[in-house]
Amino acid sequence: MIKEEMQNAINKQINWELYSSYLYLSMSAYFDSINLKGCAGWMRVQAMEEQAHVKKFYDFLTARGGRVVLSEIKAPPSEWNSPLETFEEVYKHEQAVTALINSLVDLSLELKDHATNSFLQWYVNEQVEEEASADDVVQSLKLNENNPGGLFMVDKELAQRTFVPPTGVTI
Ligand code: OFO
Numbered sequence: 001m002i003k004e005e006m007q008n009a010i011n012k013q014i015n016w017e018l019y020s021s022y023l024y025l026s027m028s029a030y031f032d033s034i035n036l037k038g039c040a041g042w043m044r045v046q047a048m049e050e051q052a053h054v055k056k057f058y059d060f061l062t063a064r065g066g067r068v069v070l071s072e073i074k075a076p077p078s079e080w081n082s083p084l085e086t087f088e089e090v091y092k093h094e095q096a097v098t099a100l101i102n103s104l105v106d107l108s109l110e111l112k113d114h115a116t117n118s119f120l121q122w123y124v125n126e127q128v129e130e131e132a133s134a135d136d137v138v139q140s141l142k143l144n145e146n147n148p149g150g151l152f153m154v155d156k157e158l159a160q161r162t163f164v165p166p167t168g169v170t171i
Contacts (some may be wrong), residue, residue, distance in 0.1 A: 006066075051171045141154060
């Protein structure tokens with residue numbers, strides 16, 4: 001059975017993952033409002049990925065005899081000044097989430113909770129991807145700043161992204 005301290009920390013992380021999903025859905029709505037459908041689609045997929053992250057934590061906590069407790073999700077911003085600013089915020093947000101995952105890993109070590117430690121390695125690796133994919137878009141947008149044709153191409157490319165649920169997760 002999972003220790004209460006670990007359980008509470010995972011419940012907090014579930015709230016962060018839900019906020020991430022909410023934030024990316026809000027960014028999707030922003031992109032829809034400025035007619036960048038590819039960027040909007042990318043954000044929708046990102047929001048779904050966050051739901052999958054929630055689901056993984058939820059199932060793990062339940063399997064370990066823990067109790068999932070949901071709490072209030074704060075409202076995300078709804079306006080940004082540019083596509084570049086929006087994706088820079090994604091990158092910053094993912095760096096913050098990486099720090100939170102690392103703190104969970106630290107706690108699992110402190111509590112000698114090997115099962116949780118092993119489970120969290122999936123998130124450690126996932127965060128490498130999360131940061132890299134956001135940074136890729138930031139770099140493409142930087143190259144195409146002040147170039148509407150380039151932005152159009154980046155938007156087309158981002159439209160290709162599809163949601164692939166992690167193994168064993170259905171949302
Ligand atoms: Fe759940 O990784 Fe992004 O926030």
